[in-house]
Amino acid sequence: MSTGIHDLKSLTAGDLVFTIAPPTERTTLEITVDRDASLILRAPTCATRERVEQFIESKRPWVYRKLAEKDALAAPPIRKQYVDGEGFAYLGRNYRLKLDETADGVRLDRGRFVMSPAVAADGDAAMRRWYVRTGQPWLERRVEPWASRMGASGVGVAVRDLGYRWGSTKGESHINIHWATLQLAPSLIDYVIVHELAHLKELNHTDRYWAEVARAMPDYERRRHDLTTAGVKIWTCRG
Ligand SMILES: [Zn+2]
Structure with a gap:
C-alpha cells in the first residue's frame, strides 16, 4: 500500500514546499498560492504521493508564475531616471x-x-x-x-x-x-x-x-x- 498524501503535513518538491490541506470530499487535486506566497495543496483522500508529485510537476510553471506575480506586487517597482548620478x-x-x-x-x-x-x-x-x-x-x-x-x-x-x-x-x-x-x-x-x-x-x-x-x-x-x-x-x- 502506498502512502496516502494526508499522512504528510507538507511536501517538498525541488524548491517548492506545499502545505497539505486536511482531507475533504473533493475529487480533484488543486494548488493555491496564498496571499503570503505559501503554497497549499488540496487532494482527495485516496491520492497517492506519486500522483500528487506528478500533478505538482505539471503545475510547476503556473506556480512559478504566480509566485513571481506576488513578488512583483510586493516589491516596489524600480524606475530609473536619466539624470546625472543615477x-x-x-x-x-x-x-x-x-x-x-x-x-x-x-x-x-x-x-x-x-x-x-x-x-x-x-x-x-x-x-x-x-x-x-x-x-x-x-x-x-x-x-x-x-x-x-x-x-x-x-x-x-x-x-x-x-x-x-x-x-x-x-x-x-x-x-x-x-x-x-x-x-x-x-x-x-x-x-x-x-x-x-x-x-x-x-x-x-x-x-x-x-x-x-x-x-x-x-x-x-x-x-x-x-x-x-x-x-x-x-x-x-x-x-
Ligand atoms: Zn528551472
Missing part, C-alpha cells in the same frame, strides 16, 4: 550615470555610464540594448566552461527579455538569459547558467535535475538563496 549595476557592481552632449549613444567608460541627452529621452530602451549587446559576448565566454563541465557541447546562448524568468531553454542545446541577469554578481549569473544547462538534460525540477546541478555546482543552494534576495532589487524595466 545608478546602474553591471556584474554586481554599481556605476553612476553621466549625461554628456558629446557622447555617442551609451557606453561604460572609466567606471561611469556615459549617455547622450538625446538617448536619455528613451533611456530605458538604450540601457536594455546596452545590456543585451554587452552581455552577449560576456555570456558566451562564461557559458562555455560550464557547458563542457556538464558534458554539453555547442551550447548556444542568447540575451533576451524573458519577463519574470532569469533564464529559459530552447531545444536541446540553446539557453536564453534575461538581460537583467547581467546586473547580478558573476557567481549568481553562474547559478542561472548552470540552472538552465541542467534543464537541457532534465526538463523538470526532479531529484535527478538537482543532482545534476549539484554535480556541477556543489554550493548551488547558497547561490540560489542569494539570487532570491538579490533578485527583488534588480531593475527589469517593467516599473
Whole structure:
C-alpha cells in the first residue's frame, strides 16, 4: 500500500514546499498560492504521493508564475531616471550615470555610464540594448566552461527579455538569459547558467535535475538563496 498524501503535513518538491490541506470530499487535486506566497495543496483522500508529485510537476510553471506575480506586487517597482548620478549595476557592481552632449549613444567608460541627452529621452530602451549587446559576448565566454563541465557541447546562448524568468531553454542545446541577469554578481549569473544547462538534460525540477546541478555546482543552494534576495532589487524595466 502506498502512502496516502494526508499522512504528510507538507511536501517538498525541488524548491517548492506545499502545505497539505486536511482531507475533504473533493475529487480533484488543486494548488493555491496564498496571499503570503505559501503554497497549499488540496487532494482527495485516496491520492497517492506519486500522483500528487506528478500533478505538482505539471503545475510547476503556473506556480512559478504566480509566485513571481506576488513578488512583483510586493516589491516596489524600480524606475530609473536619466539624470546625472543615477545608478546602474553591471556584474554586481554599481556605476553612476553621466549625461554628456558629446557622447555617442551609451557606453561604460572609466567606471561611469556615459549617455547622450538625446538617448536619455528613451533611456530605458538604450540601457536594455546596452545590456543585451554587452552581455552577449560576456555570456558566451562564461557559458562555455560550464557547458563542457556538464558534458554539453555547442551550447548556444542568447540575451533576451524573458519577463519574470532569469533564464529559459530552447531545444536541446540553446539557453536564453534575461538581460537583467547581467546586473547580478558573476557567481549568481553562474547559478542561472548552470540552472538552465541542467534543464537541457532534465526538463523538470526532479531529484535527478538537482543532482545534476549539484554535480556541477556543489554550493548551488547558497547561490540560489542569494539570487532570491538579490533578485527583488534588480531593475527589469517593467516599473
Ligand atoms: Zn528551472
